[in-house]
Every structure is written in C-alpha cells, then in structure tokens.
Amino acid sequence: MAAVLEQNRSGAVPVGGAFLFNDVGSARINTPELFTEEQRLYLKTALQFSTEQVLPQAEKIEAKDNALLRDLLRRAGELGLLMIDIPEAYGGLGLDKTTSLLIAEAMSMQGSWSVSFGAHTGIGTLPIVWFGNDAQKQKYLPKLATGELVAAYALTEQGSGSDALGAKTKAVLSPDGKEWLLNGSKLYITNAAFADVFVVFAKVDGDKFTGFIVDRGTPGFTVGPEEHKMGIRGSSTCPLYFEDARIPRENLLGEVGKGHKIAFNILNYGRLKLGAGVLGGMKLQLRNALLFAQERKQFQTSIASFPLIREKLARMTTLVHAVESMTYRTSGLVDTALAGADKTAADYEARLIAAIEEYAIESSIMKVYGSEALGYLVDDAVQIHGGAGYIEEYPVERSYRDARINRIFEGTNEINRMLIAGMLLKRTMKGTLPLFEVAQAVDEDLSAGRLPKARVEDELAAEEQAAENLKRLAIYTLKVAAETFGAEIEQRQEVLATVADIVMDAYAMDSMVTRTRQAADGKLDAARVAMTRQYATEANARSYDRARRALCATVKGDTLKEHLSKVARLELFTPYDPVELRETILQAVEKATGYPLSAV
Template sequence: MSKTMSKVLGGSYMIEDIDYQQIVTPEDFTEEHRMIAETTEQFVATEIAPKDEEVEKLNYALTVELLQKAGEIGLLGAEVPENYGGLGLDKVSATLINEKLTKASSFALSFGAHVGIGTLPIVYFGTEEQKQKYLPSLATGEKIAAYCLTEPSSGSDALGAKTSATLTEDGQHYILNGSKQFITNAAFADIFIVYAKVNGTEFSTFIVERTMEGVSIGPEEKKMGIKGSSTCPLILEDVKVPVENLLWEVGKGHLIAFNILNIGRFKLAAGCVGAAKDSIELAAKYANERTQFDRKISSFPLIGKKLAEMNMRTFVLESMVYRTAGLFDIGLAEVDYDSPNVGYQSAKAIAEYQLECSINKVFGSETLDFVVDEGVQIHGGYGFIQEYRIERNYRDSRINRIFEGTNEINRLLIPGTLIKRAMKGELPLMQKAQALQSELLGLVPGQLFEGTLEQETHLLSMTKKIFLMVGAQALQKYQMKLEQEQEVLSHLADMMITVFAMESALLRTRKLIDQVGEAKATNAIDMTVAFIHEEFERIECWAKETLAAMESGDTLRTGLSVLKKLTRKTQVNTLGLKRKIAAKVIEAEKYVV
C-alpha cells in the first residue's frame, strides 16, 4: 500500500474529487497478499472441493473439522491480533481470504459467520480478559462462534428485540430469556454473541457459551440455498450469564450490533466478488463447449454481450470492495487495542464507513444476482439442473439481498447517513449544494472531450451535481419528513451507489494506466467507459422521476431544464465496447481485467 495515503472521510466522495493515488486497487496487492490468496485457493481446492457434496448435505462434524483445518493454516485468525493467537492481518488480506473462499459455497458462509460477525465483536469491543479467554480458541477453530441478533418478531427492526437480561440480586449474573432466529452455525457453535435488553430497555450484548444451562438449539431450517450451512433458532431459558460476559457496557449493544453489521455488509460484498468471478468462469467455459446451429454458442453476439456485462459489473464491484478495504485499513490503524476506550475507538472507526459498507452490500448482492442469473441463462436448460454448479450459485446468491439488513433498509440508510453527517457538520454537503445553485445558472452547453476517460470524468462530476441538485430540493421540500418519502430516498441512494461505483472503476483504471500504460489497460478502459455511459442514463431517469414526484408546473419544467444541461453527453458505441470485452472473456474463459 502507498505510504502517502491519508484518511478519507466516509461519504466525502459525494462532494470531493479523489485522487487515484489515494485508493487501493487489486493491482496494488503485495507479494504477501498474493501468497494469502494462493493459500486460500489451495485450501479450497484440496480440502473443501473434494468434500463439497458432503458439506452440502449438512455434515456438521465435517464442517467443524474443515474450520479447524482452516484455523491450522491461520485463515480463522487473520483479523485476530497477534497477542491473542491470530495473525493481525490488514483488511485487504482478510478481504482476499473472503473473496477466495466463495468457491467453497456453503462452507464459506460457515467460515464467514465465525471469523466476521462471530469473532470481531470480541476483537473490537471485548475486555482484555474476554479477549484472552475467547480469541485464541476462536482463532484456531477449537471454538466456533455465532452471531445472534434476529428474532421471530424483529428482523429489520433489530432494536425491537424482546430477549431480556435481568441482573440477579447479588449482581453476579444476568438471566437471559428469549429466542433468536436464523442463526448461522447454531447447530455446532460454542460461543454465541447474543443481544438482549437489560431492564427491558437497554439494548446490550453478551457472550453466551453453549454449555451454560438453559441454552438449547431448535431444528434446522430448510432453506432455498446455502444448504450446507447450519441455520437454527437459539433458545434461552433462564440462562445465567456471568456479569463479566457482558460485552462493552450496558446499553451499548446497538453500537456493537450496527458496527459489526457494517463489517458484515462489507464482507458480504467481498464474497460476491468471488462468487461472481466463479460464475463468469463457469459460463464462459460452458459457452465455449456448447454447440448449437453448428457453432459454439460463445460465437453468438448475444451470449458475448451477457459475458461482457457480467465481467464489467464484476470489475466495478471488485474496484469498490478493495477501495473500501483500503479505507478501513487507514481508519482502523488509529485504534489502540490496548486502550480502555477501545470500544469507542472501534465504533467510531467502523461507523466512519457505514455508508460505504451499505453501498458495497447493495451493489455487490445485486451484481451477483445479475451475474448468476445470466450464467443460468447461458447454460440454458442445463442451468436448471443440479448437476451443473451454476444452479447452486443461483440459489445461494438470493440470500445476499436479505442478509445483513435487506437492500431496502440499506437504501434508506445510505442517504440518511449522509444527511446526518452533514447536519452534524462532519461534511459540507449543504454548502456544496448552495454553491451549486449559482454554478447551474452559468452552465456552458456542449463540451468536446478527446483524451482517454475525459468525458467519463466529466460525467462523474455531472452525476455528483445531479445528486446535489435533486437531494437539496428533496431536503428543502420535505425537511424532517424526508425519511417518510422512501421512494425518493431510494432514488437518492441509487445515485450515491452509482457515483461510488463509477468513481471506483474510473480511479482504478486511471491508476492502472499510470502503472502499465494505456495499451495494456484497454479492457479496463472499455469496461469503465461502457459502465459509466450506461449508468449515467439511469441517473438521468432517477433524477427525472424524483423531480416529477416532488414538483409540478413551472418549477418542474425549470428543474428538468437544468437536468437537461447536466446530462448532455456524446454517445459512445457501448455495444462495440462490449464485443471487445466479450472476446477477451471468451478467450480467457474467466474473469478478466
């Protein structure tokens, strides 16, 4: 990583221009990063792949054995500090492990729940005693972790949980009662991170051990996909939890839950990168093997177009994910894990990129759904048959839009978080919106762009202006009631997601040109140009719909007139670009940059 990188404020990308030297890209991976990726790939190929069908049959003992083998080579302890038996690796390394493990299907979910949402609450919010007691055994796989937030009556409304925690008269224990639902790893987990309300109001977090009296596990859920992962209810009946097993402080559970969910959302997106690459490889190989009308189906332009779009969107997602990993590495470097204030420091560092985590999660899950759907389509009838792996990828993908907060909830969070940060004075959003008003009056029509990516850089700048214009109008019209206008918020979220996606691809490609020269970066250039032009047209549609929802008559006509100025561009041949991208994917039979 570049030593010149400085901390970037979460959400600032919407109002500032970022230099490409300030982002991390896959082309920046060190030799150590590549070794970690290779180790993970070898582990999946030698340990998981031969036992894949057995894992898919929900063989608990095998899953635990494989988790312990992952622990032996350090994969479980990547994010556990060295003081507690882990490797203390950076977020880029942990993200690579996450991405490469997705070929392990359901096992990847068992792994992810353990190392991420199961272990990280103790890493970031645990006391020294808790870390010493639990982290070494979690890093080796001697103990397996699970995260317990969802309840039968509280899914998206996590703070509506009814599980209770009552302090005993002697002050030595909390008595926990309640049930948790859809708990990954529940059937074989030893340690449960459980959320409960102390005195019925103070949302708090507890480390619950399986061996504690009153802990029981309900039956396995029969799921559409991810069938090899355990998903059961956790039932708590008068469970005596020692007071020293309270995580952080009473009433701080929401800060732990939401920040661990932030990390979970980001990790989910990293998994989507790996699954999308796997699906592209499956589809490209099949397209080169399958013959119809005396031709390989890969030679048909519509099949090529599918492969090009799958590859293009995966390139953009990969750019976003590793950019975000870089943000976390710089932000979390400020946390002093030996400080008594480590909980506050961790919460602040993770919350800084809450908005980016939600963006990654939404874009990642929807990109993967698009990729696997097209993968099935390329396979035709065989894509519907279980013998072909793409069928499982399709089923396994669907949960990602629900996991870690539904995409609808995340879409509401994205603009809401930006507005809150602006209201607190952390980002000069309102000042930028006000400055834009005078700028819009003096907009010059039609510009000529001749250099590589010059027009795309301009379109990104216009997209930010469109968001500021529409967003400021929404704030002015609805004020405190804006949160009730969910369709408007969703469109604003889509604009913010698209800006981050466009910018991540553009910055990565500019950096790549700087590193290897334009001639060797043609595929990345083609993908970036095609993506930005297509998305820019969607931005225009969202802006028109939002303006029409808010205004009418002359006010609407004025808004649409300004929008027309902002959306002028020279049309490019995206179909031609996609043919070039497709040719590279078909030749390589895998994801290509």
C-alpha cells in the same frame, strides 16, 4: 467541482462520503494492482484452500454435513485463515482489513461455506475482539483463532430483523447477583447447530439493549431444529431458546445498555465484507459460464460465438470490475486511516471501530451493490447454461439460489438504501459533509449552463465527465428533497432510495475511472477502458431517469419543470460502438479464461 473534502479527522484520508464531493481521481485509491506480496500470498493460500478443500466437497456441504463444515473451519484455522482480524496478543495475526477482505473473497466460491466461515470470523468473533474485556479475550479468542471453538451471532428475532433494537429477549440479574437470567428466542442463527460460543443480544430489565457471551451447554439454553432454506442449504441455520438461561455475570459483553454499539459496528464491517464476499462467487460463475458457452454447441456452432451470449459475458465481467474496484478502494480507506496506529495500544480497537464507522456510507454501498450485482451475474449465468442451469448437476443452479440471501443479510437492501442517503444528510447537518454548499454551487452552475469538464483529456475523459455529472445529479436531487420535505424526508423512502442508487453508480464510475488510470503503464489498457465505458453508458441512462423520477415525487407544477430543465443539462450521451466494447472485453476474458484482472 473542487476537491472540497481533503482529509478525515486523523488528517490522513478523505472522510466517509467525500467521493461525492471530490473530483474524480483527486486522490490515489487502493486497488488490486497495489496489493502487497503478503496480501497476494494470503489470497493465493485462501484460493487454494477453497479450490482444493471446499469446492470438491460442495455436495456434502449442501447435504448439511455439519461435521464437515466444522472440520473445514478447523483446517482453515490451521492455515491461519480464521485469525486475520484477531490481535496477535490473543493468538491471531492482527492484519489489515484489505487482507481480511481478500480472504472473504476467496472463501465465497461456495455459498454455504462462505456463510459459515463469515459468521465465525466476522459477526461471531469480532464482537469479542472489539468489545470484550481482557479476560474474555484470553478465554475465547485463541481458540476461535484456530477453529477449536466455533462462533455464532444471535441478534434477529421474530419481530426484530432490520429493527434490531426492537428485540424482546430479556435479561435480569439473579437474586444473588452472580448470573444473568435470559428469557426469549432468536431466529435464523448461522452455525447454531455446531457453534460453541454465541454472541447474544437481550434487554436488561426489559429496556437496556445489551450483548452477552453465551456458551453452548448453558443451563436453560437450547438450540432448535435446522431450518430448511431456499439457498445456502448447507449452512446451519437454527432458532435459539432461552428459558431462565443462566449466564455468568462476567459474560456481559461491553456495557449494559450499549449493545447497539456492538450490533451496529459489527454490521458496518459486515456490509463492507459482503462486497468482497460476493466476488469469489462472481468470478467463479463467470469462468464457469464462459467454459460452458465455449463447449456448448447449437446449430453446429459454439454458443460463445453468439452476440447475445457474448453481451452477457461482457456485462458479467464489467460487474465484477465495478464491485472489485469499489470494495478494495473502501478497504484501503480504512487501512490508511489506521496506518501507523499502535496495535498494542489500549485505544486501538476504538480507533479501528471509528475508522470502519467513518466509511459506513461506502460499506452500505458495497452491501447493496455487491449483493445485487451478484444476483444479476448468476441470473445471466443460468441463462447462458440454458436448461442445464436449472439442473442440480450444474453448480450454477445452487449459486442462483444461494445468491438471493445476500440482499437480506446485514440489513436488507431497502434499509441500506435509506442509510446511504440518510447518512449523507446527517453528516451534512453535523458539518462533516458540505451537501448544501455544494448543491448551491451546482444549482448556480446549472442555471448558468456551466457543466463539469474532464480534468484529464484521455480516452476516459467522457467517462470522468459522466461520473461528475452523476455526483451533481445526486447532490442536486437530495438537496431539493431535503428543502421540500424537511424533517419528513425520512418518510420519503421512494426518494431516498432513488438518490442512493445514483450515489452508488457515481461511486462505481469514480472508482473504475480512477483505477483504470492508475493502472496505466504509459497507455490505458483497452479492456479496462471498455469495461468502464460500458458501465458508464448504462449508468448514465438509468441515473438520469432516477433523478427525474425522484424530482417528480418531490415537487409539482412549474417548480418541477424548472428542476427538470436544470438536471436535463446533466444528461450525457457519448456515442459508442457496443460491439467493439463487447469484443474488447471478451478478448481479455477469453485470453484469461475468466475474469482478466486476477491479483494472483
């Protein structure tokens, strides 16, 4: 299909969701191969910190040593690792979002630390960065930048998780008008046991959802006992209680009744960062699984030579490549949208928020895909370890438990699947995305037997064509569902979720093909081609099955047969040698003793 969506409102980069309508490789994307020297230096510094100061303390962290976590945050602050997203005017560095994601990646090698670090630098600090007034920024940000103060974020309640606006905590002005009186409770608050500053959401007068900055020690505010969790056991997670908690009037964050803007925009960015926030753990567990397999012998032979073990290692590597390619492509979109903006301008934070919101579809993709890819990878890693993978002595046991929470954080994966498909439809109705126009063209092409052809005839031509087919599957299926259900489509979660899965695979394949071609120095790299091909063969099969299932849940009878006949033309199978793909990938993995495309 033609590249129909060239630019966003700023005229610089494609609009959010445009990848679904533009040709593979029609625009250059950000990739790890394009990182600047400064970005690589920050990544190297953060990796060194994690390797030398965090991983050796993993057992103490796991034992809920809150003093240690707080000290690690202070040490990270001394290295400048807490201030990436804080403006220079308030003691920070104000760097690009790619650098911010690189730090998140490096910090994700130990789950409990990653959560504590992310809660402080992300959801705890950014509400003040983005929505605080100057006095609030001057008071809190310089100390949050160094780790002198630690932040937390309090949104979830017993009856409001994904439905954030269902919060019951209330706020009213005191009779003298000088303070807000908060009453209610919050659940599952990360860093709660040792945080100094809490961003708390409550409903003013019971109906106006609003954000507040609450200091530890506030009269009427207490922190409950630690929760005992399945995973991320070392991170602090406590309930909060407010009984006529007296909050200074000036601690209102943003505007009364506009708390949803804070919560939703913070979640958008958190979803994007989660994509990077799984990469460090994925790369570490891939390396650990490889080393274990090479050392472990069965039947007098290293299990690393067994085909089924090698198949797992190849699949793990391919998942890392997919997540990495999508993550930094998306951060590059945000950075490009902000290129040239004056960071000292009064409207800069508003522009930043708008840029992140623009790519909310891609951010939800990163959240869902990244969290599930991590789950698949650590599951394979446990299997490679065999019985040892079930023993606490081996880090993979902890990583397996720690990984599970990521499918719940930042909005459940079920909610985010609804958001992916739902935002595509909403942006179509607003005229931002041409879903129905393109869907009509796809329908006409399928009826006439016209199929997409690769723009570039190289080793990845079949994979390019497969990516284009997946886009058409998603577009066509969503169009049929929208026409069938109309306004009721929001209730058809089984259809929307299935479409979202196809969209995610299309984004992954588009990103991997484009990245591999961009990285070519006269010749495509064999390992990159093999990873892309392996991904494509699996994505093709599952995406066609998903499209067929969604159509079966949408229409019946002869109409269903007609639609199935059309999409059947998009089912693409290109013969391949699975052993050759596996060994090509593994040769690169073994040579690098881990993920073969290191950025440092």
